[in-house]
Amino acid sequence: MGRRQAGPGTRQGGRSGFPGGGGPLPGARVRWERLDSARVLLPRQGAMRTEGLVYADERMMRESVDEAPLRQVANVACLPGIVGRSIAMPDIHWGYGFPIGGVAAFDATEGVVSPGGVGYDINCGVRLLRTDLRMADVRARVPDLVAAMFTRVPTGVGSHQRDLSLSRPELAEVGRKGAAWAVERGFGDPGDLAVLEEGGCIQGADPEAVSDHAEERGRRQLGTLGSGNHFAEIGVIDLVEDPVAAAAFGLFEGGVVVTIHTGSRGFGHQVCTDYIPVMDGAARKAGIELPDRQLACAPLSSPEGRRYFSAMAAAANFAFANRQIIAAEVREAFESVLGRGWRQLGLQVVYDVAHNIAKFEEHVVDGRRRRVCVHRKGATRALPAGDPRVPKAYRDVGQPVLVPGDMGRASWVLAGMPASLAETFGSSCHGAGRLLSRHAAVGRGRGRDIRAELKALGISVMAAGGETLSEEMPEAYKDVGDVVDVVQLAGIARKVARIRPVGVIKG
C-alpha cells in the first residue's frame, strides 16, 4: 500500500507543485548563483545533501532554463549516497524525476540506483558512421539514399522487424551480449565493436531480471528506429574546428556521414515501467523520503536495486544491438543506391554513445578514487585524451562525443576534455534540448508544410508519423551551437566537426 489506502481515500485540496513535485523546498524558489560565464551553482538548501551545478550561460538562464528543471536538480541532490554534485548540462530541460541533461553519481555501496535517473528509453544513444564519400559527388542521390533507408529501417511507433522476430532464449542472448550478438549474426563486423562505448555491452546484465512483458515488447522491435525524436540522418561535415581530432575520427570537410539516434524501444520502456513500482516499494522499505515519486530508487546493495540494474543493463545491451542492426540496414541502403560495398564506401562506425544509462565507473572524488554508479539521463560520456577507456584509435585526442541537434540546423562531434573528469564524472551534453513542448510545437506547425520548409533548406525528409515533423521542427529545439559553446567554454569537451543535415528519416 502506498501513501494512502486503495480507493478514493485521497488528499483534499491542491497538488504539490506539479510539475516537478514538491521537492526539497516547498513553496520556495530554488536559489542559484552564477560561478562564471558557463556555470551556475545551486547552494545546499532544504533537504539537499549536496550542491547542484548547472552548465548554462546567462542567456540560457534567462530564456530557456526555468524553475522546474532547476528544482529537479535540487531534488536529485536529496537522494542518499550522492557523491559530488547534482549536475545538469546546458541542454537541461524538464524530465521525469531527474531533469534531462542530468548527471549524478552514487556511491556503489551506500548509494541508490533510480530508473528516473536513466529514463524510460534505456540506452537511448547515438551512433555516427563516416564514409569516404564527398557530398559534392552524391548530392543528387541523397533523396534515393533517404528512400532506401526509409525502406530498410522500420520506423514509427510499434514498428516491427518482419525478418527478425526473436525467441525468448535469443532475446536473452541479446541482453547478455549487446552489439556482439548482432555482429555474430552478420550485422556489421567485429571491428565495429572496438569503437562502441563499453564495446557495445554493459556488464552485469541478467535477462532473468527482465519481465515476460518486456520480452514480448522487445521480441519484434530489434532493428527498428521507433518514433518521437529518433532518426537516421545523412549529413555533410561543413566545418572542421579540430583537424587533428577530425582526422583521427575519419572526418573531413565535405565528407558524408550518417547519424543514428535510437534506443531500446519497447523493451527498455517496459523494463523501466516494471521497476518503478518495485523501486517505489523499495524506497519506502529503505526509509528513503522522495521529493518526487518519479525519483523512486533503491539502495544499490538491495535485492531490488541489484535486480533493476541487471534488467537495465540487459535493456542497454538491447539498444546497442539495435543500433548495430540499424547501422547494417543503413549500409545496405547505401550499397543498393551507390552500387558499391560498404567497406568500399568507407562506411565505418566512428563511435556509439549511450545518453540514458547508469553505469559503474571509477572516478576520483575529492582526491580519492571511488567506484560510483553514474546516472546519465540525457548526458553523454566524454572522456579526455589519455583515458584508458577511450578506444586506442582515439586515445591521443579524446573520446568522440556525439551531439545531435535539430533536423534543420546542425549536429556536432566533440572530443572529451579534462574538466569532464574533474567536474562531471566524465560527462557532457547530449543534444540541443527541447525549447517547445511537443504540444506547443504541433500548434506552431499548424498550417505550415514543415517538409517543404526543410526541402527549401536542401534537406530531404521522410517520416512515418503525421505530426512528427511538427513536433520535431527545428524551432522546437534550442540551437545546439549554443549548447556546445557552453561545454567548450567549461572545458568539458571541445568542438571537432559540425554536421549539416541533408537527408532525414523519422519515426
Add this chain to the structure above:
Amino acid sequence: MSPKDEETRPSWQPLSGAPSNIRYTVLPHAADFAMEVQAPDLPGLVEACLLAASDAAWGLDSLVASEKACFDVPPGDPEMQVFLAMSEALFLQDARDLLAADAKVSALADGGLRVELSCDRLDPGRHRPRARFKAVTLHGMDVVHTGDGLSVRVVLDV
C-alpha cells in the same frame, strides 16, 4: 522563451459514449503529453484514463471493438493503480497491437481493480496515431477529490 509561455489550455474533451462527468483535457507545459481526467469514483477514473489515452492517441471514433482483453490491477494507492492499469493498456497496444476502444473497470473485494477492455486490432490502413505514447509516468501524479468526484493528472512519455 519558456514553453509555458507558448501554450494555452485546451478545452475539456468529452469521451465518446461516456457520461458527461467523465472527461479529460490536455494540459499545458508538458515535456511530452499531460492530461487531466475527472470521474465520479476510482473505477470510473481509471476507466476514463484508459479511454482518454486511447482517444488522444487514436481517436475513439476510429476504433471498432472486436477483441476482449482482461486484467486485474493489484491493491495499492490510487496513483499506482492508475499507473499500472494504463501501463498494461500500453503494453497491449505495443506488444499485441490491441487498441482500447472501450473500458469497463470494477472494484474487487481485496481493493484491486478488474479491467475489461474492448479492443480494436491495430491496422495501419485505418489507424493513424495522433500521439505516440510509450510509457505512463508517476511524475506529479496525484489523485485528488474535486467537488463531485476525483481528478488526476497523468504525464505520458512520448
